[in-house]
Structures are given as C-alpha cells and as structure tokens.
Amino acid sequence: MAFFDAAFTDAAFVLPQALTTPQDVTTLRWATAGYRSAPDDTPPNTLWGARLLGDLVIRQGGIDAISLGGMLGIGLGEIGVSDADAALADLDRWGTADGREIRVTVIPVVEPMRSDYGTPLAGRGLGASFDFSSGLAMTRRTDPTLAFRGLIQRIDRNADRTGVIRISDWAERLNVPLQPVKFLGTGGLEGGDDLEGKPKPVAVGHAGNITPVDLGDVDIGAGIGPLRTYMVNWREVAGVPAVRVRGLAQTLVTGNPVLGQARVFPELGMFQLGGTPDGAVTADVRGDAAGGYPSSLAGVIQRVVSAMGPQLGPSEIDATAFAFAEMDLPGEVGWYQGPDDTTCAAFITGLVQSCGALLVARRGGRLGLVDPLATGDAQFTLTPSMIIECEPVPMPLSLRPLPREVAVNWRRNWTPLTDMAGLVPSADRSWLSSMHSGPARAASTKITRMVAQQQQWTFDGAYWAEADARARAQKCRAWLEGGPRAFRITTDRYLDQIECGHLGHVTYPAHELDAGAPITVVDYEERVAERRLTMIVITRPEV
C-alpha cells in the first residue's frame, strides 16, 4: 500500500450524494460553492448547488483504544447548511433523509473559473512532469476523492434559517440485531412457545462449554425417534467436539445414542442426547461453517458482518485490512450468543477487545480490522518540512506507567458450572468452574526494573489454545518494551488518506525524534476545507 500526497490545491467539498434509494426519491447534491459536472461525466452537466456552511471535520479514534481495543466509528459531527429557501422543510418535517446514505467528496480546485474547478467527476490528466532525481516521467492527475461515506442521522433546522446535517459513520450499520433468524415457536427444530420470536443461537470459531438451546424432544428424521435436542448454532457448524451433562463428557456416537451418549448433527448445528439430562447441558463447539469454517479473529468477524447483522457485501468490507489482520492476529478464537437479543456491534466489540484489536469504519464506508500493535513497512512518511506542529501527548492511564506484564486469558468458559457430576475428572473441574483458562503471561524484566508501580495489562482473550494467547501476550510485551510514546502531529499531507491503524515513519528535530521513529495512527481529525490533518500516533518498536 502506498500513498501519494495531495496536489497543492484548495478544496471545495461537495456531497455528490445521498438519498438514492429503491423508492427513487430525490438525490440532493450540495456543495460549499456551486459545482457543475462536465458534459461527459456521470451524471452529466449536473449542479451541486452552493449550500454548505463552514468546514467539514472528520475524526476517528481515541488514544484509549490502544489499550482496550474495540470498535472505532468515524465521527463527523455536523455540517451546517443554508436554509434561506426552506429547502430543508420536508427533510425536517418528515425525516426523509434520516438513515440514508451520504457521501462527501473533495474536489481539488485546479482552475477556479471552471464550473468543475478543473476536476470533473471522472478526473482529469493534467499532463506529465519529469522527476530529475529519479529520471522518471510521471503523469499528473486531478481526481475527486471520496472523503467520507456514511449515514444521515437526521437533519434539523435552526432559528436563523440555517440547518444542520447530523451524520454517523458506516459502522452505525452494525447497530442492528445480530441474528435476524428467529425461532418460530412451532415445535420441533423451531422450538416451543417459550422460544417463539427469540433469535437462534450464534456460535463462531471455537467456543468452550456454551449453553446450547434446549429444543425439547425432537425427531429430526434421522431414524432414531424423538430425543432431547439442543441447538448450538442456527445452521451448519464444523463440529461439536464435546457434549457435557453437569460437566461430565458424553460419548459422541454416530448411531442411536443411549444414556451417556450424544449424537452430533453438524449440518444442522445440533446434537441429541441419549437420555434425559440431570443438570446443565453444555458443549464445546467449532462454530458456523456454512461456506467454510472461519476460526481466526478476522475470519469470524467477516463471517458475522456478512452473514448476520447488517449482512455487508464484499464492497463494504476492506478486504486488504482483513487480510493483514489475518496475519497480525493469528489464532483460533471463539464467541457465542444464545437465544437473547443483542446487536452485531456488541457481539463484535467483545471479540475485538479480547485481544486489543480495532474494528474501524473506513472513510469510504468499508469496514476494516487492524492490530494496533502491527509492525511492517511504513505506509507514509512525515519529515520536518511536512509537519505544522508536533507535540507529545500522555499515554492512556492504563499504560502509565508501562505495564510490566501482559496477561491474556484463553479458552473462555461460557458456562461456569457450580454443580458438577462426581465423575467429572479433576483435570476438567478447574476450567469448568472458572471463567477461562490461564492467563498466559509475558513479563518484561526490562520494564520491571524501570518502573516503581508494577501493573498488568490484561485481556479477556477469546483464544482457544494457550499457545495463541501466549503469543499475543509476547507481542504486547515486545511492543511495551519498545517504550511507546504518543504524539499529536498536524500536517497538510496525506489528506483523505490516513486511517486509524496505518503505519508510518516520522522524523522531527525535537522530542527525540531526530533519528526518526516508526509510528501507528490511533486517532485522526481532518479539517477538510482547512486542509489540515491532525493525528495522534504511537511509536512502535523498530523491526
């Protein structure tokens, strides 16, 4: 991935945008100054009328996220608009724009007197320039850039005949019920009356000792008659490696189960017991496997957002970011949600916080996953001549002083048991009665020697294997031993491009940055018309 700094032009930002819906309602096109597309553009000769007031500020992140992980939405605040002609009347009265898509595009001004400012929607070649240092000829272009794609929360009108567009980012789409598939309550596999209207369970990755949904005695047509049936996932799973009654593992069989046995139907996401249980029934499950079994953090999150919740399409997912996350965040993880209502956002937040990852909404409306501790080649470079201001900022309280030890729990127990059968092996009892195994620890002798206050950095890991939890702890330790520092840097470069999680390199004649340091972006704020980008970066160890 590479970035190219923006041309030295000022920006009029426009909304080429919104309100295109199946109902074919009006598309509103507004701008900070009148913009008319070129005759051969799509759409041709179309006016974006001057209506927007003030600057547009795009922001994302929060330095605290570096220590917690979680989901980062893009904050866009508000866009002021003129309402002198009462253009907002219906938008305010009926809320016709609420929840609809909005796109913000930046148009570089190359020729101020053209109605497209020299930048048609299709972009334009400006000719070639010759770089004598490299001996290369380069084609220069001017293109509109999509600064933001999100959703309109609402449009309000003010007393002074102006209005405000309130905007949320694309991640808002995750605030929908996780599981749209509900039990019908008609009996059998659709559950009884008590389950009617409740969401079917969701299991992704490798989840331990979950409480499956009890469907009662059901004949699922396998020729073995009605048996006590449990659902672990609403559809096909990769497997159910263990079924327990009061903690006692049942023998898994492929035929007709009898007392002490269970038969798994992975294609249905269910299992049946051979007898009536005398206590809590739990199971380990290797979850959703329709179209393959994802088990990594990146894999299960992609599965959740594409198959459940908002059911995002491929164009709404940053495949490159997920591909990097696949490498940066290895290990088999698992998560489970029973027949209770929750949102997709809440489900995913638990997953990403389990290892300190960040789920980020990109400016262009795509969803990405990043590891804030990732290392790699710099995607952008900041030198002193590019920096308007650079100042240190405090690290999050949870990382001050730097923790001397990292602890990552593993093999989460989704149903801690208090009533276990006497035959449960003692080796299993500890985990079955706890919230998790572990933690896997990675302590730093270097930091231990340097700090007076000893603190621990803990993650409630979703890893199944101890080795994966330990590897994560060690990665965190290596990052801490690099002595991370945070800086707020303001520049006029890389506008429309910087996202949280991007890797860079900064050199500055102060704050011990003279020799340069690799950095990771954890927060940014871009003032579009002012052409200023302020980001908070954290240094990372040299690799």
Next chain:
Amino acid sequence: MAGAILYANLVTLGVGLNVFSAVEGSASCLLDPQPSNRARWAGGAATVLIDFGGPRPIDGVAALSTTLGVWGSLSVVRLRLSTVDATGEAGDAWDTGTVPTETNTDNLGNLVLVRAAGPVTARYLLLQVIDGSAPLIDIGLVVAGALWRMSQAPSYGYAEGRMALDTRATNGFTGAQFPVPARLNPRAMLWKNDMLSRAEGTGALRALTARVGAARDVLWVPDTGLSQAELNARSLWGPVGKPGDLMGAVRTAFPGWTRNWDMVERG
C-alpha cells in the same frame, strides 16, 4: 466619469426569461443569487432573452461568474435592447454590435456592459455570447437595470484590491510554512463618496439602502467611462452592507451627504 451602482436587478423582476441551447435548469440558475450556481450552454454560443413585462430604464447589463475566457479563445458579445420586438433582435433601443467581451478569468469571467450615454427604455433584452471554440459556456447570473450614476466620483484615498482568504500557517519550531490557497480571493474596494447631493440622499441612496440591506447584492461600477476590459476588471457584484451595521450616509457638511462603502465581491 463618476461611479455608478445598479441596485434594482430587473432580471429577477422580469416576466419572461428564455435561454436557448442551454442544458440542466439553466433559467433557474440565472435567477439563483449564488453566482457559482451557473447555467450551462452546450457549445460555444449562449443566448438569453428577457421580457421585462413593460418598458424599463436600462443602461447597465452584466453577465457574472462566467467561463468566458477559460478556454483561451476570443469571445464576443452582442447586446440588444428592444422596445416592442419580442424576439429582441430589433435592438432599436440599444445595440452594442458584436464586440469582444474582454473577460478575464482573474475577474470571475465577469462581463459588464454600460451604456455610457445613459439609460434607454426597453422591454426586451437579448444577450448573445460566442466563445470561439469553447465546448460550453457557463454563466452564473445575468443582471440588468438602471445605474445610479453618482454626482461625485470616489474621493481620493479609495483602496482597491483583494481580500486574502488564503491561509499560511507556520511551524514555530522549524519555521516551515504551510499556505493554503482559498478557492477565491475576492476583489474588494473601500471608498467614499463625498458631497452627494440632497436629491441623491433622499432618492437613490435612500432607495438603495431600503431595498438592498445586507442580504442583497449590487453592481458597483467605479467609473462608467472605463474601457470594456477595465469595466470587467474593476466592477464588483456583492453586498454594500453588513448585518448589524448602520447602513446610511453621513451629513458631514451642508449641503452634501457622505457615504462610506466597503465592498467585497460575491463569487
């Protein structure tokens, strides 16, 4: 010669506005007060025909915020004012003939036509512009009306220039500078008219103040005797009042009125 102000735009009061060979809601754009919301004509010719609904006094006509000159080709204009010919082609009241527009992209492509001899009475206005081989012509506003030709020219001490909306931040530590050009550094003029007559004080000046306020725009022509190129370059379209300010003239001495003007063009 003295300066003049057009403060009652007859185009917005007209009963008929026709545009020929235009695309995409052009007529409405010509009535939109935002100059950057431009009408578009496909090809290198634009025609506007306006029916004012009755005889009106006119000696100032302007096409503002245009692409004339953008393409580097010679552009020409012909303006005709007619009394009864609804096609506007008679030009019996005023016919400029075909003359170069002398527009310049530095001046928003503004074209300002002034009838030096004073106003004529006409009902129909036909404005035809040809811009060489340009692929299109865009015009933001068409303005027409009677000029208030002031009895006194701007007093010495007036200032003309541009309001710098550009910004230029400096890193106080490294000294590096980070300029940001504005989309437009609008032209501006600061001037004073001393000794305006009693009739002007109770007539045009009072009417201008009442009609225009701080929300509407006027066309300021600093000298009605300027060449076409200088008319385009120095005439400004914009407000002459600011919200909250007291708009009016000062009775500095018997028998005249003094009016201070502070104008930044609207682009």
